[in-house]
Amino acid sequence: MAYIGLEVGGICQQGSGELWVRNSSAKRNSNCSEYVNRTAIGLRVKDGIVLAVEKIIHSKLLVPGANRRIQSVDRHIGMATSGFLADGRHLGNRARDEASNFRETFRMPPPLKDVVSRLSMYVQAYTLYSSVRPFGVSTIIGSVDKDGPQLYIIEPSGIAYGYHGAAVGKGRQLAKTEIEKLKLVEMSSREAVIEAARIIYLVHDDAKEKDFELEMSWIGDETNGLHLPVPKELHAEAEEKAKSALETFD
Amino acid sequence: MPDGSFASHPQERQFNPYSENGGTILAIAGADFSVIAGDTRQSEGYSIQTRYAPKVFRLTDRAVLAVNGFAADGNMFVKKVKQRLEWYRHAHAKDMPLKAIARLIQTMLYAQRFFPYYVYNILGGIEEDGSGAVYSFDPVGSYEREACRAAGAAQSLVQPFLDNQIYFKNQLAAPNQPHPVHLPLSDVLSIVIDSFTGATERHIEVGDGLEIYVVLAHGRSVQGLEGVPGVQELTTSGEGDRVFVIRRELKKD
Amino acid sequence: MTHITLTLCTNGQVITRIHLQKEYNELRTSVLALKFKDGIMMAADTLASYGSLARFKSIQRLQPVGSSTVIGASGDMSDFQYIQTLLDELTVEEFTAGDHHELGPAEIHEYLSRVMYARRSKMNPLWNSILVGGVKDGKSFLAYVDLLGTTYSASTLATGYGAYIALPLLRKAVEGREHELTEEEARKIMEESMKVLFYRDARSLNKFQIATVKESGVTISDPIILETAWGFAEGIRGYGAQTQ
Numbered sequence: 001m002a003y004i005g006l007e008v009g010g011i012c013q014q015g016s017g018e019l020w021v022r023n024s025s026a027k028r029n030s031n032c033s034e035y036v037n038r039t040a041i042g043l044r045v046k047d048g049i050v051l052a053v054e055k056i057i058h059s060k061l062l063v064p065g066a067n068r069r070i071q072s073v074d075r076h077i078g079m080a081t082s083g084f085l086a087d088g089r090h091l092g093n094r095a096r097d098e099a100s101n102f103r104e105t106f107r108m109p110p111p112l113k114d115v116v117s118r119l120s121m122y123v124q125a126y127t128l129y130s131s132v133r134p135f136g137v138s139t140i141i142g143s144v145d146k147d148g149p150q151l152y153i154i155e156p157s158g159i160a161y162g163y164h165g166a167a168v169g170k171g172r173q174l175a176k177t178e179i180e181k182l183k184l185v186e187m188s189s190r191e192a193v194i195e196a197a198r199i200i201y202l203v204h205d206d207a208k209e210k211d212f213e214l215e216m217s218w219i220g221d222e223t224n225g226l227h228l229p230v231p232k233e234l235h236a237e238a239e240e241k242a243k244s245a246l247e248t249f250d
Numbered sequence: 251m252p253d254g255s256f257a258s259h260p261q262e263r264q265f266n267p268y269s270e271n272g273g274t275i276l277a278i279a280g281a282d283f284s285v286i287a288g289d290t291r292q293s294e295g296y297s298i299q300t301r302y303a304p305k306v307f308r309l310t311d312r313a314v315l316a317v318n319g320f321a322a323d324g325n326m327f328v329k330k331v332k333q334r335l336e337w338y339r340h341a342h343a344k345d346m347p348l349k350a351i352a353r354l355i356q357t358m359l360y361a362q363r364f365f366p367y368y369v370y371n372i373l374g375g376i377e378e379d380g381s382g383a384v385y386s387f388d389p390v391g392s393y394e395r396e397a398c399r400a401a402g403a404a405q406s407l408v409q410p411f412l413d414n415q416i417y418f419k420n421q422l423a424a425p426n427q428p429h430p431v432h433l434p435l436s437d438v439l440s441i442v443i444d445s446f447t448g449a450t451e452r453h454i455e456v457g458d459g460l461e462i463y464v465v466l467a468h469g470r471s472v473q474g475l476e477g478v479p480g481v482q483e484l485t486t487s488g489e490g491d492r493v494f495v496i497r498r499e500l501k502k503d
Numbered sequence: 504m505t506h507i508t509l510t511l512c513t514n515g516q517v518i519t520r521i522h523l524q525k526e527y528n529e530l531r532t533s534v535l536a537l538k539f540k541d542g543i544m545m546a547a548d549t550l551a552s553y554g555s556l557a558r559f560k561s562i563q564r565l566q567p568v569g570s571s572t573v574i575g576a577s578g579d580m581s582d583f584q585y586i587q588t589l590l591d592e593l594t595v596e597e598f599t600a601g602d603h604h605e606l607g608p609a610e611i612h613e614y615l616s617r618v619m620y621a622r623r624s625k626m627n628p629l630w631n632s633i634l635v636g637g638v639k640d641g642k643s644f645l646a647y648v649d650l651l652g653t654t655y656s657a658s659t660l661a662t663g664y665g666a667y668i669a670l671p672l673l674r675k676a677v678e679g680r681e682h683e684l685t686e687e688e689a690r691k692i693m694e695e696s697m698k699v700l701f702y703r704d705a706r707s708l709n710k711f712q713i714a715t716v717k718e719s720g721v722t723i724s725d726p727i728i729l730e731t732a733w734g735f736a737e738g739i740r741g742y743g744a745q746t747q
Contacts, residue, residue: 068601071599071601072598072599072600072601073599074595074599075595075598075599096596096599099595100592100595100596103591103592103595104588104592107588226598265623265626265628267623267624267626267628267651268651269651269653271653292655294653297666297667297670299647299653299655299657300655300656300657301657302656302657303655303656320651320653321653321654321655322616322620322623322651322652322653322654325654326620326652365624
């Protein structure tokens with residue numbers, strides 16, 4: 001049997017395709033197969049949310065920008081996933097369904113905590129039965145809703161907590177250390193984009209790993225409350241600064 | 251009221267799912283061509299809704315469909331016929347033959363027998379044997395192949411004119427000079443244009459613009475179309491049957 | 504409103520009758536629209552009547568959909584609000600696809616006409632006449648759809664009473680000049696037509712809004728209140744203070 005145990009903290013897929021389920025949440029993602037569990041971070045700042053992921057280019061034949069790991073859930077909600085891309089897409093679809101169902105019922109934009117509670121219940125349900133496997137993704141989900149900027153992580157176990165700064169995936173330990181140094185509550189979204197890019201570049205291990213693409217989105221006053229990709233110019237600027245920061249860091 | 255009910259009767263707005271949007275269509279078959287035409291006015295009651303709403307549609311390189319009656323039904327019906335023809339193309343890698351389209355239209359109309367498409371259809375084009383053909387339908391699908399047919403608001407004005415000019419009804423042939431079975435294209439085009447200018451004069455729901463589709467059989471020359479102002483070919487291959495359109499203004503009052 | 508009445512029959516039996524007595528808040532008055540050089544312009548007053556009662560006097564009947572389309576509705580108010588939520592759900596769905604495509608006016612109109620035709624075919628229509636206008640990829644679009652699913656397109660359109668009173672004025676001013684009319688000229692034509700409508704249509708208000716769609720996007724004006732003069736009515740019997 002590929003599936004073992006009921007107490008679940010995370011899952012991994014080994015090269016053989018064998019599925020592993022363990023209840024250690026701390027070490028969970030670091031042992032997973034090479035290219036699926038890349039770092040994703042989220043920053044909740046003064047006026048908005050920034051999401052960033054390190055997306056490994058596992059083939060030079062890929063079209064630039066393909067296989068996006070950041071999705072929109074509603075106009076004002078975005079999510080980034082680390083783990084199996086297909087599971088991430090599935091959770092994205094579910095999140096969109098939950099958000100639109102909330103809209104239909106209450107005729108208002110869903111507050112993030114409601115979407116998170118519904119989505120995490122869904123994720124949790126997949127830990128309960130021997131007929132299904134849990135989702136192999138950690139999700140960072142962010143929004144600017146009626147209560148201002150909000151940021152959550154949903155674990156494969158179904159656990160969901162709110163954060164000021166979030167990091168999941170392979171480089172999350174280093175990323176968290178870096179995020180802790182930031183004064184998030186005083187930071188603007190624009191500054192956060194620069195910092196997010198820097199952190200992703202920092203946690204990426206150039207020597208060991210393949211090429212990567214930086215994917216970033218934001219929500220805030222600058223986007224009129226919409227979840228949108230970071231505009232080209234700002235993206236380029238952030239990438240530029242991240243690269244030069246990396247040189248001084250070394 | 252003594253019985254305790256409300257003075258005003260329970261009032262539920264009666265909904266009529268149909269409307270009439272005016273206009274007229276006609277089609278005439280030649281020996282190796284077919285002409286299908288319609289005006290472009292769309293109206294409701296005494297109001298002109300628009301001066302340009304096409305009622306004649308090219309289905310394939312050899313079939314043209316004219317639809318008249320309730321415009322919403324007409325547009326939906328054409329949309330569904332086109333969809334079925336596309337599916338046929340995907341399944342068989344060729345266009346559906348004209349007589350098969352005619353039978354398809356009957357089936358589709360009759361499927362709505364108890365909530366009909368309030369539409370009169372006239373299908374024109376070229377048969378597989380290369381002859382010009384016209385099929386006319388009633389709203390629930392009964393159909394026949396004819397040499398000519400008019401339908402719509404001015405049917406009662408145009409059909410007798412066609413009977414006279416195409417079938418030579420009430421015309422005595424000169425001795426040793428029998429009436430022709432098929433008219434040449436140029437004569438047919440004149441008859442079509444005269445029909446619509448006439449209908450425009452005498453019917454308030456006809457006017458604004460005229461679209462005449464001409465389908466020529468494979469290998470036929472464009473004789474009868476040369477020199478016609480504003481004629482435009484819609485087919486691109488240059489082989490097989492060809493479809494042309496001629497647009498004319500009609501009086502707008 | 505549903506009224507339930509109890510009727511006592513001659514044999515003493517009580518019959519319960521349910522009257523479905525429908526009263527509607529109606530957006531009865533017209534919506535006008537025209538094409539001009541740089542796009543389209545649409546106007547509607549801010550009234551929702553309840554029968555002959557001017558029930559709501561500050562209702563917005565022009566609604567932007569996406570960044571290149573505006574719709575204007577007359578007819579039943581609750582049905583229009585339902586349509587608004589449909590379109591909102593649709594635009595959210597399209598937005599979250601994240602494919603950098605947006606529905607333009609032609610797509611919105613096609614969607615609406617499908618919804619309207621489907622509902623009429625279920626004998627449960629959405630009781631509205633709707634104008635859809637917009638500009639996308641340099642092409643301006645203006646079309647109509649109603650409770651029957653009837654659609655059409657023209658350079659000037661009007662719903663309701665406006666189709667009788669304002670449309671001839673609009674056609675005279677616009678037809679053949681769609682590519683010359685400036686925004687200012689278009690606005691003047693609109694204001695004049697709305698004024699005429701207010702004078703002639705009892706269920707209308709002299710407070711209205713104008714929506715403009717150009718390549719640059721949608722703008723909907725604040726409510727405009729037109730100056731009207733009723734001095735002429737003094738001399739007409741049946742108006743004013745005369746008793747005889």
